Amino acid sequence: MTLMAGKRSFRDLNAEIRAALETENCVRVENVNGQRYMGAGLSKGKRLEIYGTPGNDMAAYLDGGALEVFGNGQEAIGNTMGGGSVTVHGHVGDTLGYAMRDGEIFVEKRAGSRAGIHMKEFEAMQPVVVIGGIVGAFLGEYMAGGTLIVLGLENEYDQPVVGAHCATGMHGGRIFIRGAFPTENVSEHISVLEPNEKDRADLERHVRVYCERFGKDFDAIMREPFHKLVPTTSRPYANLYTPN
Amino acid sequence: MRYTVPEFEVERNLQRCISCGACVRQCSYGVHYFDDDGKTVLADESKCVACHRCATICPTHAIKIKAFEMAYKTHFNWTPQAQQEILKQAETGGVLLSGMSNNKPYPIYWDKILLNASQVTNPSIDPLREPMEIRTFLGRKPKKLTFSADGSLATRLEPQVQLETPIMFSAMSFGSISINAQKSLAMAAKELGTLFNTGEGGLHPALRDFRDYAVVQVASGRFGVHKAYLEGSRFIEIKIGQGAKPGIGGHLPGEKVTVEVSNARMIPEGSDAISPAPHHDIYSIEDLRQLIWSLKEATQYKKPVAVKIAAVHNCSAIVSGVARAGADIIVMDGFRGGTGAAPTRIRDNVGIPIELALAAVDQRLRDESIRNTVSLVAAGSFRNSADVVKAIALGADAVYVASAPLIAMGCHMCQQCHTGKCNWGIATQRPELVKRLNPEIMSQRVVNLIGAWNHEIKEMLGGMGLNSLDSLRGNRLMLRGIGLNDRELEILGIAHAGQ
Numbered sequence: 001m002t003l004m005a006g007k008r009s010f011r012d013l014n015a016e017i018r019a020a021l022e023t024e025n026c027v028r029v030e031n032v033n034g035q036r037y038m039g040a041g042l043s044k045g046k047r048l049e050i051y052g053t054p055g056n057d058m059a060a061y062l063d064g065g066a067l068e069v070f071g072n073g074q075e076a077i078g079n080t081m082g083g084g085s086v087t088v089h090g091h092v093g094d095t096l097g098y099a100m101r102d103g104e105i106f107v108e109k110r111a112g113s114r115a116g117i118h119m120k121e122f123e124a125m126q127p128v129v130v131i132g133g134i135v136g137a138f139l140g141e142y143m144a145g146g147t148l149i150v151l152g153l154e155n156e157y158d159q160p161v162v163g164a165h166c167a168t169g170m171h172g173g174r175i176f177i178r179g180a181f182p183t184e185n186v187s188e189h190i191s192v193l194e195p196n197e198k199d200r201a202d203l204e205r206h207v208r209v210y211c212e213r214f215g216k217d218f219d220a221i222m223r224e225p226f227h228k229l230v231p232t233t234s235r236p237y238a239n240l241y242t243p244n
Numbered sequence: 245m246r247y248t249v250p251e252f253e254v255e256r257n258l259q260r261c262i263s264c265g266a267c268v269r270q271c272s273y274g275v276h277y278f279d280d281d282g283k284t285v286l287a288d289e290s291k292c293v294a295c296h297r298c299a300t301i302c303p304t305h306a307i308k309i310k311a312f313e314m315a316y317k318t319h320f321n322w323t324p325q326a327q328q329e330i331l332k333q334a335e336t337g338g339v340l341l342s343g344m345s346n347n348k349p350y351p352i353y354w355d356k357i358l359l360n361a362s363q364v365t366n367p368s369i370d371p372l373r374e375p376m377e378i379r380t381f382l383g384r385k386p387k388k389l390t391f392s393a394d395g396s397l398a399t400r401l402e403p404q405v406q407l408e409t410p411i412m413f414s415a416m417s418f419g420s421i422s423i424n425a426q427k428s429l430a431m432a433a434k435e436l437g438t439l440f441n442t443g444e445g446g447l448h449p450a451l452r453d454f455r456d457y458a459v460v461q462v463a464s465g466r467f468g469v470h471k472a473y474l475e476g477s478r479f480i481e482i483k484i485g486q487g488a489k490p491g492i493g494g495h496l497p498g499e500k501v502t503v504e505v506s507n508a509r510m511i512p513e514g515s516d517a518i519s520p521a522p523h524h525d526i527y528s529i530e531d532l533r534q535l536i537w538s539l540k541e542a543t544q545y546k547k548p549v550a551v552k553i554a555a556v557h558n559c560s561a562i563v564s565g566v567a568r569a570g571a572d573i574i575v576m577d578g579f580r581g582g583t584g585a586a587p588t589r590i591r592d593n594v595g596i597p598i599e600l601a602l603a604a605v606d607q608r609l610r611d612e613s614i615r616n617t618v619s620l621v622a623a624g625s626f627r628n629s630a631d632v633v634k635a636i637a638l639g640a641d642a643v644y645v646a647s648a649p650l651i652a653m654g655c656h657m658c659q660q661c662h663t664g665k666c667n668w669g670i671a672t673q674r675p676e677l678v679k680r681l682n683p684e685i686m687s688q689r690v691v692n693l694i695g696a697w698n699h700e701i702k703e704m705l706g707g708m709g710l711n712s713l714d715s716l717r718g719n720r721l722m723l724r725g726i727g728l729n730d731r732e733l734e735i736l737g738i739a740h741a742g743q
Binding site for chain 2: 010011014018036037040041056057060061063075076079080082094095098099101114117118120121122125138141142144145169171172234235236237238239240241242243244
């Protein structure tokens with residue numbers, strides 16, 4: 001089924017999408033013009049294909065559903081997402097995957113600031129974010145789990161692959177960055193390591209999916225070396241306090 | 245060498261002591277111990293926090309906890325406490341951390357406000373004989389109602405929460421308090437027809453049956469927040485700030501993140517649960533609006549969304565913005581609100597009294613003709629039913645209480661919640677301490693307490709000649725100040741006693 005978004009309010013549009021998804025498993029929405037909260041809480045087995053530019057908080061609280069955007073995304077995609085899949089054929093704004101706990105987000109091009117902030121993991125829930133381009137400041141801030149991968153592709157003006165204050169307050173999970181990046185942008189209490197065997201296997205698996213979705217050359221991407229960022233402690237603020 | 249002296253002295257009456265060792269077994273702080281003879285009970289007073297567990301359970305009442313009296317050369321500025329705190333910081337280099345709430349002698353305005361009663365005209369009502377309505381509805385109210393030709397309601401009503409008392413239990417996460425303490429509150433909420441609040445700790449599986457009585461919190465760390473958690477709640481509360489520590493976030497240290505706490509919060513065991521003060525997607529009222537509406541969308545507009553802020557200097561302007569952002573309920577937490585842990589300096593110095601904040605906010609929303617768009621919930625230390633009645637007359641729709649029900653469960657205000665060693669089984673995750681608190685018994689004590697307050701509220705209402713709490717809401721004519729200056733009276737919007 002195909003719906004036209006046009007200039008309708010998000011509330012009307014999302015109500016219509018929800019109603020359509022009662023009977024259909026896949027709904028295509030065209031001419032999307034910044035309507036917010038598309039696919040919020042979308043359940044497993046349901047799929048939303050978006051043409052145009054979806055608004056903020058797309059896929060918030062995503063509950064196993066799948067969204068694919070043929071266009072750019074805006075802020076807070078995958079906010080507090082609990083599972084499912086998001087694919088964006090373009091750029092995205094700030095706070096990508098805020099506090100996401102499970103599922104996958106693949107962004108073809110660039111992401112803004114604070115991607116992967118508060119990202120978590122729990123037992124079998126192991127969220128993954130792959131960003132094809134470069135990212136802004138505060139990548140992986142307060143990150144507590146999961147895997148963030150930055151490929152730095154199409155960096156034609158040779159900008160820093162990661163912005164300032166990368167991994168501030170990170171206390172879990174891992175970040176992989178492809179190629180050279182400004183280490184002075186990485187916060188203290190973070191170790192920059194070579195990926196181990198398991199890391200390599202995971203990386204290849206995720207990058208392969210990225211390449212399949214966006215038609216990229218896997219071998220060319222993997223020729224550049226990756227670095228792994230991990231926190232030196234899971235208790236960054238353990239000795240801050242004195243009982244009174 | 246430590247330069248600090250004990251705060252408390254354990255006085256043991258040796259004629260009464262039967263060396264049963266109950267105090268030795270019960271003290272989690274390790275104060276009491278047997279001497280080498282296995283009979284004489286001794287005490288390391290430097291560890292005593294005055295929680296009174298030993299004195300309370302001692303079968304012969306042989307134990308008294310007294311202040312460890314030290315004479316200092318008189319100095320009103322450099323009090324013993326001021327000196328002791330400096331010594332603690334000199335020894336550790338740490339930020340001072342305290343539990344519970346602001347313990348400094350700031351004015352308590354509840355004690356400077358008096359209630360009215362009817363005499364002769366508009367006679368008082370006897371709640372034992374006549375119906376008295378304290379049922380409370382929270383949620384956005386329409387400006388007006390419109391009806392279709394057939395008489396049916398045409399106005400779309402926003403979701404409402406029905407409470408059988410204006411008193412709810414404030415946010416206390418599983419992690420900051422034990423599962424038995426939280427379950428006691430959940431059971432009491434169910435029996436009383438009110439709500440408890442998960443805090444930012446997620447919902448423990450043991451409390452799934454109480455979801456209809458749960459307010460679930462969404463804070464910056466988003467711990468335990470997932471779709472079922474949101475949908476299972478009675479309403480959703482976005483936590484922006486907390487009265488005990490405005491401007492400071494939550495930080496559950498890894499020591500307290502046990503297997504069960506990690507399950508409820510959905511984070512790895514032993515890792516710090518860091519919930520910083522800012523939500524990093526909120527930098528403006530418009531951003532807050534985005535989070536509010538994302539929650540409404542995700543729950544298909546079936547749940548009211550509340551926003552909790554700390555009472556601070558400009559709270560009336562802030563609340564006005566929050567109301568316009570689409571919040572259905574706004575919670576304001578005054579500077580005497582409690583906490584499991586807060587930096588002492590923040591706890592004791594930041595924020596303003598709930599009495600002043602509530603009066604100012606209610607007036608501001610009325611002036612802007614948007615008071616009906618939100619329900620106001622006041623929090624931050626309600627000690628008794630009279631405080632609750634005064635808050636409602638100042639403009640609150642309902643109140644949150646936490647310290648009072650904890651006291652009902654055994655809390656003695658030792659303010660050591662942050663240590664995780666609570667001898668009463670409340671603010672601890674140690675299994676041997678948690679099991680001291682029986683939810684069946686404790687929930688009943690809380691039901692008793694709030695049931696008694698409900699009755700007292702009805703008596704005070706009846707005395708004023710009112711038969712419904714709605715007639716008291718924002719009815720400041722029922723209040724008079726005593727010993728307050730003109731400025732305070734102006735902010736509270738009340739006349740002085742005698743006027």
